[in-house]
Amino acid sequence: MKEIRTKKDFHVSEFELVMALSEAADLICPELGMHQMQVAYIAVRIGEALDLSGEQKNELIMAGLLHDIGGISLKERLSLSHFEEVEKFYRHAEIGYLLLRSFEPLSDVATLIRFHHVPWSNGSGSTFKGHQVSMGSHILHLADRVAVLINKQKEVLGQTVGICETIGKLSGEMFMPELVNAFKTLEKEEFFWFDIVSPSIDSILAEKIRTKIIELDMERLISLSSIFSKIIDYRTKFTVTHSSGVAAVARTLARLVGFSDLECLMMEIAGYLHDLGKLAVPTEILEKPAKLTDEEFNIIRKHTYYTYNVLRHIDALDIIAEWASFHHEAVDGSGYPFKIKGQNLILGSRILAVADVFTAIMEDRPYRKGLPSDETLNILQQMVNNKKLDSYIVSLLKDHFEEVNSKRLASQKVSVDEYKQIILPYV
Numbered sequence: 565m566k567e568i569r570t571k572k573d574f575h576v577s578e579f580e581l582v583m584a585l586s587e588a589a590d591l592i593c594p595e596l597g598m599h600q601m602q603v604a605y606i607a608v609r610i611g612e613a614l615d616l617s618g619e620q621k622n623e624l625i626m627a628g629l630l631h632d633i634g635g636i637s638l639k640e641r642l643s644l645s646h647f648e649e650v651e652k653f654y655r656h657a658e659i660g661y662l663l664l665r666s667f668e669p670l671s672d673v674a675t676l677i678r679f680h681h682v683p684w685s686n687g688s689g690s691t692f693k694g695h696q697v698s699m700g701s702h703i704l705h706l707a708d709r710v711a712v713l714i715n716k717q718k719e720v721l722g723q724t725v726g727i728c729e730t731i732g733k734l735s736g737e738m739f740m741p742e743l744v745n746a747f748k749t750l751e752k753e754e755f756f757w758f759d760i761v762s763p764s765i766d767s768i769l770a771e772k773i774r775t776k777i778i779e780l781d782m783e784r785l786i787s788l789s790s791i792f793s794k795i796i797d798y799r800t801k802f803t804v805t806h807s808s809g810v811a812a813v814a815r816t817l818a819r820l821v822g823f824s825d826l827e828c829l830m831m832e833i834a835g836y837l838h839d840l841g842k843l844a845v846p847t848e849i850l851e852k853p854a855k856l857t858d859e860e861f862n863i864i865r866k867h868t869y870y871t872y873n874v875l876r877h878i879d880a881l882d883i884i885a886e887w888a889s890f891h892h893e894a895v896d897g898s899g900y901p902f903k904i905k906g907q908n909l910i911l912g913s914r915i916l917a918v919a920d921v922f923t924a925i926m927e928d929r930p931y932r933k934g935l936p937s938d939e940t941l942n943i944l945q946q947m948v949n950n951k952k953l954d955s956y957i958v959s960l961l962k963d964h965f966e967e968v969n970s971k972r973l974a975s976q977k978v979s980v981d982e983y984k985q986i987i988l989p990y991v
């Protein structure tokens with residue numbers, strides 16, 4: 565029943581993955597467009613004007629791409645575009661830091677993000693609550709405020725004088741004067757502004773980072789995917805542990821099916837990222853305590869489409885993208901959104917579909933409590949009878965129920981503990 569890879573291991577460019585994940589995180593707030601990419605671009609241009617090192621500039625790009633990942637709800641994201649409400653901003657910056665700091669290749673980037681809303685306050689902003697605030701954080705702060713001042717509905721060049729005046733007035737109080745001066749060297753260049761609002765900003769950033777390509781091995785790939793699963797899951801308290809449960813179940817089922825060690829790890833990643841596209845679904849729909857309307861369900865149906873769109877651009881993740889994104893397809897072709905059917909629905913996607921349904925049924929949801937194991941297995945069997953789920957995978961799950969379920973529980977327990985540490989102090 566094997567399906568793929570002969571390669572022993574594979575590597576993914578850290579930048580490529582961070583770009584994709586950044587794009588996904590910006591789906592939370594379409595009103596702000598590609599905000600994180602824009603901040604990354606403005607920050608690196610200020611870094612260039614200051615003649616910073618290649619490594620510092622790379623860090624600015626990475627930090628820009630991820631700086632708002634701690635802003636988990638749409639409401640919170642939108643409030644970040646209000647120019648004056650800086651005091652309220654520390655929460656998402658701290659959460660972003662707490663999420664990223666355990667990921668060693670980006671631990672410095674995490675620190676930049678932590679302080680990206682600290683005002684300069686005529687010099688006292690060089691520290692915050694006893695911590696040193698680096699110039700990189702102040703660059704991000706300035707870049708972020710420039711980005712939110714741009715009205716995306718209007719032509720950009722007509723706005724630059726006003727934006728530069730606003731920033732200039734806040735030099736010293738809000739922003740480091742040295743950085744405002746560096747920014748002023750850019751403001752006359754039309755292409756600076758055109759780049760910021762360009763739909764090809766991703767390739768512009770890719771050119772800027774090319775000096776240093778860092779590759780992630782499997783362990784780091786899993787670790788970054790697990791961080792992103794938290795951003796997906798923490799948006800509502802009902803799914804806090806969902807993706808980590810799905811990842812554990814999918815990995816265990818993959819092993820029982822006979823997948824190689826590498827494939828089992830890939831399945832774990834697919835589990836972490838399968839609901840990535842849910843970032844585009846408003847929290848009110850995810851948390852609705854009643855049956856969804858047709859329109860709401862149509863919005864939900866987009867999520868796997870977005871998961872696919874985000875992941876498929878990363879060459880090395882092609883198989884993972886398929887496993888992850890086809891988890892709502894059905895054996896008889898009646899699933900969504902690709903209507904894949906029969907043999908075309910590959911085994912990994914079938915495993916993930918079973919892992920997703922199994923985990924979801926056993927969890928508490930806004931409209932019901934988690935179901936007991938016998939009822940869960942009955943529902944899975946009905947879905948097999950109705951040609952929705954793969955019969956072989958479900959029979960494996962039944963035969964190894966205790967093992968699979970204990971892996972799910974252990975993984976979800978770790979996730980609850982992490983949630984308590986990272987988010988609960990801030991709600």
Ligand SMILES: [Fe+2]
Nearest residue numbers: 631632644708
């Ligand atoms: Fe922010």
Ligand SMILES: [Fe+2]
Nearest residue numbers: 838839867891
């Ligand atoms: Fe899903």
Ligand SMILES: [Fe+2]
Nearest residue numbers: 810838839920
């Ligand atoms: Fe799911």
